[in-house]
Amino acid sequence: MHDPDNDLSDMVDTSYRAGLSELTGGLSPNALAQLYFNWMTHLSTLPGKRSELTQHAAHNMIDFGQYLTKCALDVPAEGCAHPDARDRRFRYEGWEKFPFNVYKQGFLLTQQWWDDATTNVRGVTKANERAINFTARQFLDAMSPANFPLTNPEVLDKVRETKGHNFAEGAKNFQEDIRRYFFHEKPAATEEFRVGRELAATPGKVVFRNHLIELIQYDAVTEKVHPEPILITPAWIMKYYILDLSPENSMVKYLTEQGFTVFMISWRNPGVEDADLGMNDYREQGPMAALDQVLEITGAEKVHGVGYCLGGTLLSIAAAAMARDGDDRLASLTLFAAQSDFTEAGELMLFISEAEVAFLEDMMWKNGYLDAAQMAGAFQLLRSSDLIWSRMQHEYLMGERPHGNDLMAWNADTTRMPYRMHSEYLRYLFLNNAFAAGHFEVGGRSVTPTDLRIPIFAVGTETDHVAPWKSVFKIDTLSRSEVTFVLTNGGHNAGVVSEPGHPRRHFRVHTNPDSAPNVAPDEWLELAEMKQGSWWPEWSTWLSERSGAQCAPPKSGKSICDAPGTYVMME
Template structure:
């Protein structure tokens, strides 16, 4: 009888020594270096992530004969009204457009696009766009994330071939060319050559001198009262005889410079708050270099928020603080507030989160660029550099709004010959910062991939924190057109905490909706407060039952802060003996390139 022997396994048949990788560190470094080199040509996007998404979609589509039959039927059914429309247009008739672009798509909005044959070209493009949307969505078995990636990639490829992107098929370009005798194309060629030269030499655009920090923007008077290797803390000079006793600490996002909240004097949130009788402190983050590669999220919390609170408590002693965080700064503030509550630190009078997420399950279109493959690839790019470069971040955000930031600019800049007319918000947007390797890796993995904060698995100093520990009242602000922090995601703070939450939904996008000063035309907002004991109201119901108010949400927020503040007192000094003024605002970190 033949002896039955167990099959070898990893436990009872260890891998021979000769087959083990002799240099694991070397081989890993080789792989990471290759990914880092690739990333320079792919805008730090992982080819594997895109390839896997495409294969997931393609294999499931090929195995779905019913879906393919529907696609063929859909193509034929929608082709008939397109052909009737084309025939009617050629005959001089004006039939209604069979296909309507999305609300945010303004490529074919001008009257010139209603003339034959350009109306047919635009309708044919919209027909193709809608068909591909149908082809890349609602396929059984495809993972939600990969379906979104494929749909997004198909849309990006289609946008390349939009008739609006070519001079001979864009009636607006042809009209201007005839009116200007081709001078627009000559200017556009010069613009193109200038851009090409900048790319070849690596030279950035010259900053707009009208919006230099300390002059046109970030010019609210104040002093830098504290500095460490990561932040400068600015205390702004009072402009009223009395102030609310509780100061405001603003924690901006470190992905950009802080002065989004201190733009021109007319739309500076800081200047406006000071004028309302608030003592305002602002964190100005250092722009990290390769030497800062090992700074992590704990460093940003400890050297940022906690160090700033210690300085404020010394300057304004025995007084609680209204803490306010914007975007990533708001997420970090929620972490710090949870840790403080866990450890019995009750220095916060309130917490305000401006377009800041605490639950990343539905974190908007930015999630298209975040999965295990993409994060690992991005980590390798940052591992080589020590940081995530500003151009790599800008590339991802440009893809999210390619019609506005890529193709529309190309048409205006190269075909219409228009110069880029900047404003304070555009100047700030171009003044990007880098992000350290360790911090950004931790941020992507712990928050976006694992969603640890919302699930109570986020560790601070070796122990988990929970948003439910926060007892200070919360004001959360979302914006209706936010593609970075969708308002329904921001709204989730109401079910993640056990405190009173006031939610404000204001018109506008991630930046422009927050920078919404009183007097800004066309602004509106909705506001309501849910006490901890109140029953849950879902966001779709909330937006229907909450009255819309015209004007800026700033006034409502200032009133909310005032209700949670004491009687007004004399302004505190700018700095103290232990925290003496170091230099005039805006300080030196904001000027670092």
């Protein structure tokens, strides 16, 4: 890990870049400049591509001119370009009326041209192509006519409806958000969701605590339980109660009702004193320490391991090291939106280069951790049209506040990541893909997903921008295990929190035996069975089939305090 403390000139450079990072939101200007010049210099040596772009622009101008003429003559005209099916900015009926249809068409044609300009440029790597295309989309999204009151028909209709009071409400919303930001208060409409009351309310006890985790054991609610307990390792980038939200959508509550003994890791929110904690510390003090406690408390021989997002990656590394060393205490491994191979790790990978990682290290060096607000900004950029501009439009231009819900409240309850751990995570996994390549070391020896031999249940979600399902699916190719893969609709969080009874849910499922040849993701889609409803019962059945006969619930561990514990309350 980069350590500038012993070199004065290095410390000056690091301090300067740390200050610069506050102005750029954590994005390295050097990385962005490299992307731009890489694209521009390659494009400058491709006269054929430039000619094609010129022709494209000319055709767009002709089509747009014809569309304008038809609109002026009040002749029905079909649009020259159409928004993506997932683009909700132009769904309001007013966008089909003059002059707003013209604004929309001009924007979509410009967006179409820039998409062509930033793709298929010979010599530009696929990674750089995706990054420069993403950057162009961010600038275009900021200039969308939907973002400005005079060019947005929905806003203007709201003005007529409220006689302009929507702007007064929007100004009040903006002022309130600014105040909440500077005083570190919860976002509006989330105050009614309180941890330990409305959220994370499943009864249980904290039965173990070390510097990094509190281990929660949930109360049994059935007369008999499966002998193998479940140990859940959530990501340390999030508070654990994403899996224990309200009672009606709590995965923890659901599992206890299905006759499972459930343990949950609750991560400590690190501070400056934790800057030197690395991935090995998180593995040892996290899932490995918890596993020891679960087996000691319950007297069980094996445990069903469950990991979510980064927690799933960490648990996979721990499970691979256990398999390598002949430790057979895991009965199965379940992974929710968790990646083991990072070669296609989604849009978060767009700017992960040596320049960007070095910049992030300098930014983290200042405080000893990566701040929650900086992480939140990166995730919002992945869906800027929905999470940034659409929110500004509705809350500030139309004066409408969304109704709060448990997922919004959880999303606002942010965490931090220690300097060393996040640096190692980015370098070892994102940059070097060390785990999938067999170069990740645990205890001085390498581990790899091919060490895994236990049954695996892996869940991917259709619209995941953080862990794309085809990346999550790679565990099927990498491991030597029987893999049951589920692809559910929804995103990184909503697809996982998909309780029975949730409307409009469906999923695909298929099991690939350990002796069967590997299949590609598209081939898997053809083999998988489509089912309606939640995938939770499918998983519960899968776990039951790999568990022993039910018996009396185990004794609870010695109680330190009631769930949800103290670490989850840390800010």
